[in-house]
Amino acid sequence: MIRLPRMLSYVVLAGSLTLPAPLALYAQEVDDAAAQEKAADEKAAAEEKTDAAAEPADAAAEPAAQEEPATDAPAEEPAMEDDKPATEAPAEEPGTEATEAPAEGEEAKPAPVEPSQPAERGLVDTVDNFWHYTMIARYDLATAAGNRILNAGAKPEEVLKAFEEVAARRGRTRGGAAESIDAAMLRWQAIEPLKDVSTKLAQLINQGYGTRKGDQQFIEDTIKRLGGGRRGYENALQVLRESGEYSVPLMLRYLRDPKQQELHAPIRDALRDFGRTSLSPLVAAADARDVRVLIPVLTVLGDIGYDVAVPYIIKAGTEPNAPNSVRVAADRALAKLNFNGANANPSDLFYELGEKFYYDTAAISADKRPKQTPVWVWDERRGLMPQEVPTAIFNEVMAMKAAETALGIGEGQGDAASLWLAANNKREAEMPEGGADPVYATRPPAHYYNVSLGVERLNNVLARALRDRNSAVALKAVRSAQSVVGQSNLFQGGQRGNAPLIDALRFPDRTVRYEAAMAIAASLPQQPFNDQQRVAPLLAEAVAQSGKPNILLVVSNEAERGRLAGELKGYNTAGGVGAGGALAEVGALPSVDVILVAADVNDQEVQNVVRQAAENARLERTPKLILRNRGGGEWARRAINDNTISVARGVNGGEGLLKAIEDARSRSGGLPLDEKVASDFALRAAQLLSRLAISRGQVLDLGPVLPTLLGALADPRADVAKAVGDAVALIESPQVQPALLQRAQEAQTPEDVRQSLYRSLATSAKFHGNQLQERQVADLRQTVQAEQNADIRAAAAEALGALNVPVQNVAQLITEGPQPAGGGQEAQPEDAPAANAR
Numbered sequence: 001m002i003r004l005p006r007m008l009s010y011v012v013l014a015g016s017l018t019l020p021a022p023l024a025l026y027a028q029e030v031d032d033a034a035a036q037e038k039a040a041d042e043k044a045a046a047e048e049k050t051d052a053a054a055e056p057a058d059a060a061a062e063p064a065a066q067e068e069p070a071t072d073a074p075a076e077e078p079a080m081e082d083d084k085p086a087t088e089a090p091a092e093e094p095g096t097e098a099t100e101a102p103a104e105g106e107e108a109k110p111a112p113v114e115p116s117q118p119a120e121r122g123l124v125d126t127v128d129n130f131w132h133y134t135m136i137a138r139y140d141l142a143t144a145a146g147n148r149i150l151n152a153g154a155k156p157e158e159v160l161k162a163f164e165e166v167a168a169r170r171g172r173t174r175g176g177a178a179e180s181i182d183a184a185m186l187r188w189q190a191i192e193p194l195k196d197v198s199t200k201l202a203q204l205i206n207q208g209y210g211t212r213k214g215d216q217q218f219i220e221d222t223i224k225r226l227g228g229g230r231r232g233y234e235n236a237l238q239v240l241r242e243s244g245e246y247s248v249p250l251m252l253r254y255l256r257d258p259k260q261q262e263l264h265a266p267i268r269d270a271l272r273d274f275g276r277t278s279l280s281p282l283v284a285a286a287d288a289r290d291v292r293v294l295i296p297v298l299t300v301l302g303d304i305g306y307d308v309a310v311p312y313i314i315k316a317g318t319e320p321n322a323p324n325s326v327r328v329a330a331d332r333a334l335a336k337l338n339f340n341g342a343n344a345n346p347s348d349l350f351y352e353l354g355e356k357f358y359y360d361t362a363a364i365s366a367d368k369r370p371k372q373t374p375v376w377v378w379d380e381r382r383g384l385m386p387q388e389v390p391t392a393i394f395n396e397v398m399a400m401k402a403a404e405t406a407l408g409i410g411e412g413q414g415d416a417a418s419l420w421l422a423a424n425n426k427r428e429a430e431m432p433e434g435g436a437d438p439v440y441a442t443r444p445p446a447h448y449y450n451v452s453l454g455v456e457r458l459n460n461v462l463a464r465a466l467r468d469r470n471s472a473v474a475l476k477a478v479r480s481a482q483s484v485v486g487q488s489n490l491f492q493g494g495q496r497g498n499a500p501l502i503d504a505l506r507f508p509d510r511t512v513r514y515e516a517a518m519a520i521a522a523s524l525p526q527q528p529f530n531d532q533q534r535v536a537p538l539l540a541e542a543v544a545q546s547g548k549p550n551i552l553l554v555v556s557n558e559a560e561r562g563r564l565a566g567e568l569k570g571y572n573t574a575g576g577v578g579a580g581g582a583l584a585e586v587g588a589l590p591s592v593d594v595i596l597v598a599a600d601v602n603d604q605e606v607q608n609v610v611r612q613a614a615e616n617a618r619l620e621r622t623p624k625l626i627l628r629n630r631g632g633g634e635w636a637r638r639a640i641n642d643n644t645i646s647v648a649r650g651v652n653g654g655e656g657l658l659k660a661i662e663d664a665r666s667r668s669g670g671l672p673l674d675e676k677v678a679s680d681f682a683l684r685a686a687q688l689l690s691r692l693a694i695s696r697g698q699v700l701d702l703g704p705v706l707p708t709l710l711g712a713l714a715d716p717r718a719d720v721a722k723a724v725g726d727a728v729a730l731i732e733s734p735q736v737q738p739a740l741l742q743r744a745q746e747a748q749t750p751e752d753v754r755q756s757l758y759r760s761l762a763t764s765a766k767f768h769g770n771q772l773q774e775r776q777v778a779d780l781r782q783t784v785q786a787e788q789n790a791d792i793r794a795a796a797a798e799a800l801g802a803l804n805v806p807v808q809n810v811a812q813l814i815t816e817g818p819q820p821a822g823g824g825q826e827a828q829p830e831d832a833p834a835a836n837a838r
Contacts, residue, residue, distance in 0.1 A: 123154050127162040131170045131184075139193035146197035150204065157215075159201075160208030181205060206369075209242060219247045223254060226266040237270050241277070245374065248274075248281040249384035256292050256383075268296050272303045279306060279364045281384050284376035286312040293383075295329045302333025308356070308363040310334065311349035314341045315405070347412030354402035354419050357395045358426070366394035371432075375401070375439055390435040396427035397439050418460035421449055422473065425461060429472035450480035455489045462500040469643060469668070471509040478504055478515040486523045505534045508621035508644060508668045510591055514542040514681050521688045524698045532699060534617060536692070540705035541618075542685035543712050543724060544590030547675035548572050551661065552589065552619075554582040554609050555598045564598060567653045571661075579608035583616070590708075592622050594661050599627040599652055606635065610645070623668035625660060627651060644668045679717055686712075686723035693730035702731055710739045713757070721753050725760035730767060737764050737771045741780060744796075751789055758795035765802035777805050 120126045126148050133142035149159060163181050185205070188198035222243075225236035240247045251267045254260045271278050282301055286309075288294040298316060301309040316322065317330025334341045356362040366373040373394045374386035389397050403420035406412050424446045427437065450458050458481055465474035481501055491499045504516035517538035525532070551568055553575025555561040565573045574588040575581070578601070586592060595613060597606055606626055613619040625646050626635045632647040639645040646667055648660035673681075689709070692700055709731075712724045721743075728736050743749055744757035764771075772780070777800075784800050787793040 120148075123149070123152055123158060123162045124165055126152065127159075127166045128170070131166050134188055134191075134194065135170070139191065142194060143197050146194075146201055150197070150200055155211075156204050156207035157211045158208075160205050163205060215243075216250065219243050219250050223247070223250060223263065223267065226270055227263050233266055233269070237273055240270060241274070244274070244277045245281045245376075246386070248278050248285075249386075252281075252285055252293050252297070253383055255296055256290060264296075268300060271296075271300045275304055276306065276363060279304065279308060280374070281376045283309055283312040283364065284378050285384055286316045287378040289380055291323060291325060294326055298326070298329040298333045302336035305337065306363040307337055307339065308353065310337060310339050310341075310344075311346060311353050311402075311405075313337075314344055314349060315346050315409070317341070318346060345412060347406045347409040347416070348414055350402045350406035350409065351412055351414030351416050351419065354399045354406065354416065354423070355414075357399035357402055358419065358423050360395050362395070362398070364398065366391045387438045389437050389439060390432050392430050392432050393427045393435070393437060396423045396430060397437065399423035400427065400440070415457075415460060417453060418457045418464075421446070421453060421457055422461045422464050424449060425465075425473045425476045426470070429470075429476060446476060447480050447483075450477065451484050455481070455484055458484070459500045462504065466500060466503055466507060469508065471507075471512055474504060474507060474509070474512045475515060478512060478519055482515070482519040482522055485519055487526055490520065490523050490525060491529065499529075502529065502531050505531050505538065506621055508623065510541075510545075510593070511673060511677070511681075513538050514545075514685065517542070518684060518688055521692055521700065524691065524695050526697050526699065528699050533701070536689075536700050536702050536705045537617070537708075539685040539689055539692075540708040540712075541591050542681040543689070543720065544708060544715075545673065545678040545681050546572075546590070547673055547678035549593040549661075549665075549673075550574075550589040550591055552582055552586060552592045552595045552622075553598070554579060554595060554601055554605070556600045556602075556605075560598050560600065563653075564596065567657055568661075570658075578605050579612055582609070583612055583619075586616070586618060592619055594664055595619065595622055595624045596661065597624065597626045599629050603633065603635075621668070623664040625664040627657075627660075679720065682712075682715075682717070682720045683723050686720065686727045689727040690723075690730055693727060703733070706731060706733055706735065710735060713739060713743045718750055718753050722756040722760075725753075725757045726763070729760040729763040732768045734771050736768075737761055738773075738776060740764065741772065741776055741799075745779060745783065751792060755789075755792045755795045758792065758799045761799040762795075762802040765799065765804070770803040770805060772803065777803065 120129060126145055130142055130145035130149060133139070133145060149162075154162075160181075167179070167181050167184065182202075185198055185202040188194045189202065191198075219240070222236050222239045225232050225239075227233075228236070248271065251271060254263055254267055271282065278300070282297050282304075285293060285297045286301070288297065294316060298313055301313060313330050313333050317327050317334075319326075322330075331341075353362065357364075368391060371391055372388040373391045375389050375394065375397050377385050377387060379385050400420055400423045403416045403423065406414065406416040407420070424440075427440070428446045431437065450461070458477060462474060462477040462481065465471075465477055478501065485501065490501065501516055501519055504512055505520075507513055507516070517535045520535050521539060548571065550572045551574075553561055553564050553573055555564065555575060555577055557577060561575055561577070571593075572589055574585040575596075576585050582595075595609060597609060610624060613622060613624065621644060623644050623646060625648060626632070628635075628647060628649050630649055632639075632649060635645060636647045639647050646660070646664040648656075648664075651657050651660050689702065689705075692698055693702055706728065709724055709728050713721055713728070715721045715724065725740060725743075729740065740757050740761040744754045744761065749757070770777075780796060780800050780803075783796040784793060787796060
């Protein structure tokens with residue numbers, strides 16, 4: 001017969017707690033529990049005799065916990081393993097009462113009873129209390145205990161050890177099996193009152209795991225336990241899995257030590273049982289020359305069964321100086337992997353492996369949870385050595401190493417050099433902020449290799465990035481191309497079409513398009529080529545960029561357009577009703593980052609939007625975000641294979657809409673364009689337009705972009721307005737000089753911009769003669785005579801002289817100089833004599 005445990009009696013009597021399910025799990029093994037209760041009671045009795053002053057300081061610092069009252073439970077009832085030993089109720093202190101003071105006419109009510117909180121003599125006791133209170137659903141006390149753990153100042157590995165000790169006693173599932181700490185933490189995090197504290201504890205415990213991973217003494221002690229029979233092996237293997245690949249170097253060191261012969265077999269078994277975890281260090285160890293290491297490594301790689309090991313096995317077995325025993329071991333390993341290496345080219349195998357690493361499809365990969373991941377290198381004297389790289393670039397580093405091996409072997413069919421370049425650019429692009437790569441820390445930046453290895457390989461890198469829709473790599477490749485591409489090598493293989501740089505003009509991300517247009521414009525092309533009509537408009541579009549994203553709205557009614565525009569206050573918006581109304585407003589935006597289709601726009605209009613955008617040079621690769629109240633129909637299916645289409649369900653505003661927009665941009669390969677970057681694009685594009693305008697023989701037509709540039713003369717960024725003025729001054733058109741003069745004479749134009757625009761007007765006059773009307777010339781004369789700012793007046797005078805128009809009142813100008821604003825002489829005080837009095 002199983003009796004109610006003593007703690008259950010407390011819960012029932014207190015009336016404020018309910019019986020949680022976990023208690024039922026411990027009403028078993030009566031005899032053992034009774035023995036434990038007896039020991040606990042004896043301990044409690046001894047503690048009661050201890051003077052309060054002997055209590056630890058940290059326990060005394062805690063608020064005194066109200067003890068639980070004694071119960072009527074029979075003395076022979078067994079205590080549960082997971083319950084605290086009962087203590088006698090403390091005697092009342094003078095002046096205190098056990099009941100609340102009743103109001104007049106009311107009966108006295110007993111004071112609420114809280115579970116006892118035994119004194120905590122260390123971290124293990126606090127963890128034990130935390131675990132205990134989670135089991136009886138006293139989440140307030142569990143939270144308090146959890147916070148005491150967090151504030152104890154203990155090291156993460158100490159907290160981990162304490163939880164492991166408590167889990168060994170308390171961690172039980174319904175089936176009686178041991179519950180891991182991780183499983184318990186996940187369970188607690190699902191309980192709202194415990195979510196915050198258990199999440200913080202889980203983070204601390206994970207730090208402990210991380211510290212333990214590299215604890216060499218801990219690993220070595222555990223390796224020695226591998227030889228302790230089957231049970232000892234299983235237990236040691238389970239512990240070594242926590243250290244994972246970090247335990248492999250010591251295991252290989254033991255294999256080299258003839259004094260550890262009794263551990264060699266269990267170590268080989270453990271390396272095999274590690275499975276995929278041991279692949280990364282083992283393939284690095286395949287470079288070993290010591291047969292005591294190399295032969296077991298090759299054997300284990302064959303046993304593990306992943307073909308990622310094939311290139312390393314073949315390389316080891318085909319080394320010119322490899323002994324016959326190594327060749328035999330390599331052949332056996334390949335046979336286990338079902339690979340016929342008779343005619344295999346090691347260089348090609350490493351190239352193919354590098355491709356897998358580049359695309360993150362290799363069996364060797366990084367655990368995404370830690371920030372750092374080891375790249376292993378074999379040193380014949382010191383053994384396996386880890387080089388910790390940011391996890392985000394692990395695959396890129398491994399791709400580069402595989403490509404280097406392929407290049408070192410030589411005679412391969414793959415373009416390992418271009419793969420290495422691409423991986424190097426991708427490595428830099430994906431490097432976390434503040435990250436460092438010790439493997440390639442001493443190498444020059446990727447740009448150095450991009451330009452030094454030639455245009456053909458750089459074009460290969462760009463072509464790969466365009467295929468992959470990898471904006472970051474494409475951007476780096478295009479920027480490097482700007483340093484080496486010119487008229488002689490602009491077109492790959494002498495063709496004026498299908499060159500990666502020209503293909504980049506159609507890339508979804510506008511920053512890549514702008515950089516490609518700048519690279520082509522800088523080469524001042526002298527022969528026609530495909531898509532040449534895209535270059536100048538892209539440069540003009542870059543000039544107009546402000547860093548604020550632009551959204552084209554497709555709606556079913558004007559009210560919805562107004563609502564969405566209000567939701568998108570951080571964006572520039574334009575648009576209209578239906579596909580036709582929206583696309584008619586494209587010119588109102590300097591560029592279009594996302595086409596946003598409202599939820600109530602019907603499928604036929606969506607089809608029109610997608611079709612017409614594909615026919616528009618500015619919009620063909622622009623991401624389309626289609627809102628739907630539910631489902632997604634055809635568009636959800638098309639979005640699977642078309643990354644320019646995204647569907648968002650149940651999103652019509654707020655943060656959800658903003659996130660959907662940014663996700664659509666990111667999915668299509670778009671990079672953010674902030675104000676600083678936008679201004680840089682604008683200045684560079686304006687300067688290139690100036691070069692194109694003054695160049696003779698270049699084939700790019702600037703006429704179609706002139707209206708956009710004249711509008712940019714009013715850009716609020718002074719440097720941009722000045723650069724645009726310099727550019728348009730070189731374009732021959734009757735619209736240029738009047739626009740320059742008008743903007744220069746506007747009062748709200750900043751003084752430094754006015755001065756620059758007058759000088760641009762002078763430049764235009766020097767190249768193209770006078771294209772102003774008489775009234776405009778008269779306005780300019782007035783500025784020359786009356787402008788108060790001497791620098792502006794001088795610049796206006798330059799423009800007037802360059803226009804080569806007759807100068808009125810030559811004698812007056814020479815003898816009297818410029819006149820003040822308003823005409824005539826400056827006003828004099830009434831009692832002052834005239835300046836020209838005789």
